Amino acid sequence: MSSSPFLRVWQPDLFKDKVAFVTGGSGTICKRQAEALVTLGCSVAIIGRNSEKATAAASELNQIREDVRAIGIGDCDVRKLDDLVRAVKKTVDELGRIDFVICGAAGNFIADFNSLSANAFKTVVDIDLLGSFNTVKACYNELKKNKGVVLFVSATFHYYGVPFQAHVGAAKAGIDALSNALAVELGPIGVRVNAIAPGAIGNTEGYRKLSSGSPMQKKIPLQKLGSTDDIAQATIFLFSNAAQYITGTVQIVDGGFWHMGPLVTTELYPEQLLKRLAREPKL
Numbered sequence: 001m002s003s004s005p006f007l008r009v010w011q012p013d014l015f016k017d018k019v020a021f022v023t024g025g026s027g028t029i030c031k032r033q034a035e036a037l038v039t040l041g042c043s044v045a046i047i048g049r050n051s052e053k054a055t056a057a058a059s060e061l062n063q064i065r066e067d068v069r070a071i072g073i074g075d076c077d078v079r080k081l082d083d084l085v086r087a088v089k090k091t092v093d094e095l096g097r098i099d100f101v102i103c104g105a106a107g108n109f110i111a112d113f114n115s116l117s118a119n120a121f122k123t124v125v126d127i128d129l130l131g132s133f134n135t136v137k138a139c140y141n142e143l144k145k146n147k148g149v150v151l152f153v154s155a156t157f158h159y160y161g162v163p164f165q166a167h168v169g170a171a172k173a174g175i176d177a178l179s180n181a182l183a184v185e186l187g188p189i190g191v192r193v194n195a196i197a198p199g200a201i202g203n204t205e206g207y208r209k210l211s212s213g214s215p216m217q218k219k220i221p222l223q224k225l226g227s228t229d230d231i232a233q234a235t236i237f238l239f240s241n242a243a244q245y246i247t248g249t250v251q252i253v254d255g256g257f258w259h260m261g262p263l264v265t266t267e268l269y270p271e272q273l274l275k276r277l278a279r280e281p282k283l
Contacts, residue, residue: 004039005229005233006039006040006229006232006233006236007039007040009233009236010040010240011040012039012041013040013041014040014041014236014240015037015040015041015042015100015239015240016040016041016042017041018041018042018043018099018100019042019043019044019045019091019095019096019097019098019099019100020034020037020042020043020044020045020098020101020102020239021045021047021087021088021091021098021100021101021135021139021142022034022044022045022046022047022101022102022104023047023048023076023078023084023102023103023104023105023131023135024047024048024102024103024104024105024106024153025044025045025046025047025048025054025057025102025104026046026048026050026053026054026056026057026072027104027106028201028203028204028228029104029198029201029204029228029231030102030104030153031046031057031228032228032229032231032232033102033104033228033231033232033235034046034057034061034070034102035061035064036229036232036235036236037100037235037236037239038061038064038065038068038070039064039065040236041065041067041068042068042099042100043068043069043070043095044058044061044068044070044071045070045071045072045073045087045090045091045094045095046058046061046070046071046072046073047076047078047084047087047105048072048073048074048076049074049075049076049077050074051072051074051075052074053072053074054072054073055072055074056072057070058070058071058072059072069094069095071090071091071094071095073087073091078105078127078130078131078132078134078135079126079127079130079131079134080134081134081137081138084134084135084137084139085138087138088139088142092142097142097145097146098139098142098143098146098148099142099146099148099149100148100150100151100239101135101136101139101143101148101149101150102151102153102235103131103132103135103136103150103151103152103153103175104153105127105128105131105135106127106128106153106168106171107123107124107127107128108168110164110165111164111166111167112163112164112273112276112277113166114276114277114279114281114282115276115279115281115282116166116167117283118283120167121166121170124167124168124171125167125170125171125174127171128168128172128174128175129171129174129175129178132152132175132178133178136150136182136193143186143191144186144189144191147190147191148191148192149191149192149193149194149238149239150179150186150191150192150193150194151194151195151196151235151238151239152175152176152178152193152195152196153175153195153196153198154172154175154176154179154196154197154250155168155169155197155198156197156252156254156257156258157169157172158170158172158173158176159258160258160261163269163273164273172197175195176195176250179194179195179248179250180248183247183248183249184248187247192243192244192247193247193248194238194243194246194247194248194249194251195249195250195251196231196234196235196238196250196251196253197250197251197252197253197254197258198226198230198231198253198254199220199226199252199253199254199255199257199258200216200220200225200226200255200257201225201226201227201228201230201231202225202227203227203228204228216257219257219260220254220255220256220257220260221256221257221259221260222255222256223255224255225255226253226254226255230253231253234251234253238251
């Protein structure tokens with residue numbers, strides 16, 4: 001644990017006796033967020049549809065600190081409020097409370113509008129946006145009781161018109177709006193709400209899908225891809241007392257890339273897009 005990048009910046013017991021509820025916690029980015037929290041003394045519940053992945057992720061987290069617990073809760077579909085209510089009850093029964101919530105469950109794939117079915121569009125919106133709403137709804141009593149903090153995992157796809165990402169852009173725009181509204185509504189009871197918008201994060205499935213193998217570093221002002229540690233460090237800050245007067249914000253973690261315009265690769269735009277648009281539309 002002493003070699004952890006998080007301990008070079010933060011006190012080891014920063015989140016001692018705190019508990020985090022993390023949807024999508026077995027995914028690459030959210031799992032690293034969870035690892036950072038555990039490293040700093042926070043117990044964690046990893047929530048997911050796949051029980052084996054949730055349990056495996058929790059097992060790995062339990063190797064970090066002996067005085068911190070991680071549990072995996074599978075068979076939980078964030079589109080179903082009842083599933084999340086059960087997951088919250090199990091978390092409180094086993095870990096005692098919930099202080100931090102990360103709404104990280106998400107779906108993504110490359111699809112132009114013509115190839116995107118109505119059902120596929122709805123699925124992404126339901127997982128990302130409705131799932132985030134359901135997560136906070138299920139955790140509300142714990143957040144209110146403990147003056148907790150919510151962190152939505154957003155993106156930058158809706159800042160510009162990004163091809164092949166209409167479904168995700170629409171869902172993430174909704175998440176930002178939800179985050180802003182909840183920050184205003186829940187602020188008076190002491191609950192902070194923010195969003196984090198990762199950019200091009202290397203060694204993730206999302207980056208591999210969206211980059212199509214093209215190097216993107218030179219298009220990023222800081223001339224490098226982000227890492228899951230970058231997202232985790234920002235997560236620690238937003239959960240910590242250093243951010244106790246910060247709510248209703250979207251923390252962009254992308255090396256300044258969003259200022260450069262939409263994420264467009266020469267392989268996909270516009271030649272491949274035009275080919276796809278020539279097909280019969282998928283309904």
